[in-house]
Amino acid sequence: xxxxxxxxxxxxxxxxxxxxxxxxxxxxxxxxxxxxxxxxxxxxxxxxxxxxxxxxxxxxxxxxxxxxxxxxxxxxxxxxxxxxxxxxxxxxxxxxxxxxxxxxxxxxxxxxxxxxxxxxxxxxxxxxxxxxxxxxxxxxxxxxxxxxxxxxxxxxxxxxxxxxxxxxxxxxxxxxxxxxxxxxxxxxxxxxxxxxxxxxxxxxxxxxxxxxxxxxxxxxxxxxxxxxxxxxxxxxxxxxxxxxxxxxxxxxxxxxxxxxxxxxxxxxxxxxxxxxxxxxxxxxxxxxxxxxxxxxxxxxxxxxxxxxxxxxxxxxxxxxxxxxxxxxxxxxxxxxxxxxxxxxxxxxxxxxxx
Amino acid sequence: xxxxxxxxxxxxxxxxxxxxxxxxxxxxxxxxxxxxxxxxxxxxxxxxxxxxxxxxxxxxxxxxxxxxxxxxxxxxxxxxxxxxxxxxxxxxxxxxxxxxxxxxxxxxxxxxxxxxxxxxxxxxxxxxxxxxxxxxxxxxxxxxxxxxxxxxxxxxxxxxxxxxxxxxxxxxxxxxxxxxxxxxxxxxxxxxxxxxxxxxxxxxxxxxxxxxxxxxxxxxxxxxxxxxxxxxxxxxxxxxxxxxxxxxxxxxxxxxxxxxxxxxxxxxxxxxxxxxxxxxxxxxxxxxxxxx
Numbered sequence: 001x002x003x004x005x006x007x008x009x010x011x012x013x014x015x016x017x018x019x020x021x022x023x024x025x026x027x028x029x030x031x032x033x034x035x036x037x038x039x040x041x042x043x044x045x046x047x048x049x050x051x052x053x054x055x056x057x058x059x060x061x062x063x064x065x066x067x068x069x070x071x072x073x074x075x076x077x078x079x080x081x082x083x084x085x086x087x088x089x090x091x092x093x094x095x096x097x098x099x100x101x102x103x104x105x106x107x108x109x110x111x112x113x114x115x116x117x118x119x120x121x122x123x124x125x126x127x128x129x130x131x132x133x134x135x136x137x138x139x140x141x142x143x144x145x146x147x148x149x150x151x152x153x154x155x156x157x158x159x160x161x162x163x164x165x166x167x168x169x170x171x172x173x174x175x176x177x178x179x180x181x182x183x184x185x186x187x188x189x190x191x192x193x194x195x196x197x198x199x200x201x202x203x204x205x206x207x208x209x210x211x212x213x214x215x216x217x218x219x220x221x222x223x224x225x226x227x228x229x230x231x232x233x234x235x236x237x238x239x240x241x242x243x244x245x246x247x248x249x250x251x252x253x254x255x256x257x258x259x260x261x262x263x264x265x266x267x268x269x270x271x272x273x274x275x276x277x278x279x280x281x282x283x284x285x286x287x288x289x290x291x292x293x294x295x296x297x298x299x300x301x302x303x304x305x306x307x308x309x310x311x312x313x314x315x316x317x318x319x320x321x322x323x324x325x326x327x328x329x330x331x332x333x334x335x336x337x338x339x340x341x342x343x344x345x346x347x348x349x350x351x352x353x354x
Numbered sequence: 355x356x357x358x359x360x361x362x363x364x365x366x367x368x369x370x371x372x373x374x375x376x377x378x379x380x381x382x383x384x385x386x387x388x389x390x391x392x393x394x395x396x397x398x399x400x401x402x403x404x405x406x407x408x409x410x411x412x413x414x415x416x417x418x419x420x421x422x423x424x425x426x427x428x429x430x431x432x433x434x435x436x437x438x439x440x441x442x443x444x445x446x447x448x449x450x451x452x453x454x455x456x457x458x459x460x461x462x463x464x465x466x467x468x469x470x471x472x473x474x475x476x477x478x479x480x481x482x483x484x485x486x487x488x489x490x491x492x493x494x495x496x497x498x499x500x501x502x503x504x505x506x507x508x509x510x511x512x513x514x515x516x517x518x519x520x521x522x523x524x525x526x527x528x529x530x531x532x533x534x535x536x537x538x539x540x541x542x543x544x545x546x547x548x549x550x551x552x553x554x555x556x557x558x559x560x561x562x563x564x565x566x567x568x569x570x571x572x573x574x575x576x577x578x579x580x581x582x583x584x585x586x587x588x589x590x591x592x593x594x595x596x597x598x599x600x601x602x603x604x605x606x607x608x609x610x611x612x613x614x615x616x617x618x619x620x621x622x623x624x625x626x627x628x629x630x631x632x633x634x635x636x637x638x639x640x641x642x643x644x645x646x
Binding site for chain 2: 050051052071072073077078079081082083085086087088089098099102103146150
């Protein structure tokens with residue numbers, strides 16, 4: 001069990017810089033999920049921690065030991081790959097024992113550890129099979145088993161669930177979480193899936209264009225996104241963004257769509273007329289008998305709830321999620337509760353707090 | 355797979371005809387003629403022939419010269435296969451690393467395959483000739499007493515190197531393709547599991563290449579058995595003495611030089627049986643050996 005420190009890591013491939021200085025501290029036993037769209041640098045960051053890529057600048061320490069220049073073999077880590085990367089010519093048992101044999105562990109101990117891990121994962125009946133005889137979910141378990149038997153300081157997961165079908169993915173997600181809790185191994189999990197990120201992580205790192213846009217707990221990322229990118233990335237359907245300006249000595253925002261809304265949690269700093277971006281989640285918008293008129297152009301019934309898409313009179317798109325069935329009629333009246341507003345500086349995209 | 359259904363048999367037969375014609379004219383007919391010839395005894399002028407059954411075979415198999423040629427063939431083909439495959443594998447592993455100029459490197463390595471056997475032999479002759487060859491003279495100056503025209507062991511070494519050199523390109527292409535089909539993540543997983551490059555090679559890469567290696571082994575043996583006539587003929591002519599006379603070369607000596615057609619035919623039939631056996635082994639094992 002160990003801590004992980006990533007300090008000022010940058011990475012360039014030729015003239016293209018993909019990581020612009022990432023800092024991250026992972027506590028002992030913590031599960032950190034790195035989430036972001038493709039090309040944000042999340043896999044590169046994981047591979048740098050693994051030692052499969054070399055950072056252009058910056059340092060990586062595991063359990064207080066600087067491993068920046070070390071080979072993957074010397075870092076005492078285990079990794080689960082997206083395509084599982086099982087050794088095709090070895091049985092499941094041999095796959096799991098490979099790393100232990102390299103370390104020169106005595107045979108009885110290897111056998112014992114493999115059996116334990118296999119039992120934990122429910123694959124003890126598969127030990128003599130070869131990877132090609134296994135289903136996707138079983139391969140995934142073997143890959144996990146291969147990581148577990150090593151008893152490494154750090155687990156790395158590189159989108160391990162994205163090759164599974166939807167149902168299995170949910171099941172494996174829960175299993176990984178339970179296993180990680182039980183073993184208490186410090187883990188780094190890369191994914192592009194926000195549901196995986198929210199459910200798996202003790203904390204999230206939301207990556208955007210080679211930066212860590214926000215590092216926080218899932219609930220904090222959801223409730224207080226650090227910038228408009230994070231706000232739009234986490235949450236489904238995505239947060240609405242409306243243009244506005246600071247008004248009433250910082251006490252309120254004058255929306256381009258018309259209404260002036262008073263901030264529920266106090267004034268924001270800044271000059272009168274400062275351009276703002278106001279975020280509000282679709283599920284926080286209230287429909288009623290009065291308020292802004294929202295002509296609808298698409299209604300998506302989801303059973304227990306309904307997602308409505310429309311355009312405000314000033315042309316801004318607005319998505320509303322309502323509990324229950326869709327309302328009748330071509331338009332609804334909506335109000336934006338002040339307590340649910342997220343205030344961002346329009347120029348920088350950063351969150352503006354009191 | 356898309357299946358095409360034909361009405362009637364005329365069109366399919368017509369479409370198959372060129373391939374069937376080639377097989378008949380260049381394989382079945384000469385093979386049949388060889389088998390027929392192998393049970394006849396004919397005088398050198400071809401005026402009289404007599405049916406002798408399997409006597410030609412019986413005589414060939416007890417002949418010490420044939421046995422000597424068989425032993426030469428064994429040494430020669432094994433060495434060629436090992437040398438050609440070993441070199442090719444080494445080069446392919448190097449080429450598989452992402453290096454500057456990798457494409458140029460690969461292209462250059464493939465060239466020798468386009469060189470005709472006799473031309474390749476002449477090239478090696480100019481290198482290793484004891485008095486005019488670049489390397490041959492250097493060896494003599496170093497006091498190694500190099501003369502493959504007198505020393506049978508040296509002659510064998512030379513034809514092995516020349517024959518192997520021609521085959522390296524072919525093996526290289528297959529090994530490189532085999533290496534590139536190994537998923538990169540599998541090697542990365544091994545690296546994370548603690549395996550160093552040498553260990554990764556022997557425990558992951560080499561086993562995963564084994565279907566390729568086995569296929570190449572058979573191809574190389576067949577090559578060394580049958581396609582090396584040109585190299586031997588141009589370099590040593592089977593000499594000195596009979597030191598580099600392989601089975602295929604002896605077929606030529608017996609049939610063309612000694613005009614003993616029955617014996618020559620019997621020897622070529624034996625070779626035919628060997629290659630059929632090798633091919634059969636290849637098909638049987640390739641199906642069983644490939645484990646993924």
